[in-house]
Amino acid sequence: xxxxxxxxxxxxxxxxxxxxxxxxxxxKLGVSVVTVLVMILSFVLLAQAMKTLPLGTAxxxxxxxxxxxxxxxxxxFLNEPRDLIRIFCILLxxxxxxxxxxxSGAK
Numbered sequence: 742x743x744x745x746x747x748x749x750x751x752x753x754x755x756x757x758x759x760x761x762x763x764x765x766x767x768x769k770l771g772v773s774v775v776t777v778l779v780m781i782l783s784f785v786l787l788a789q790a791m792k793t794l795p796l797g798t799a800x801x802x803x804x805x806x807x808x809x810x811x812x813x814x815x816x817x818f819l820n821e822p823r824d825l826i827r828i829f830c831i832l833l834x835x836x837x838x839x840x841x842x843x844x845s846g847a848k
Contacts, residue, residue: 747790751806753783758811805838
């Protein structure tokens with residue numbers, strides 16, 4: 742269950758990163774409220790995952806999901822640069838996240 746919480750926490754991190762973009766510096770009330778709620782949910786889910794997963798593994802995977810996911814969605818939906826070196830770097834993040842999961846020794 743901890744891994745499920747961790748994946749959901751990472752997805753929420755992607756959500757609040759996008760929320761920050763669309764809140765325009767917290768000047769749009771509705772988007773800002775949703776963004777803060779998703780932030781809180783992300784932290785709560787991460788905390789649940791950390792009850793059984795190692796701190797370093799959980800935190801690195803959470804940030805990796807958030808960083809790679811946000812970068813990918815930025816390319817797809819916000820027309821951000823999609824050059825090969827950028828994509829390669831995102832793949833390195835994904836490889837690191839998968840490696841941490843595979844070699845974590847946590848159940």
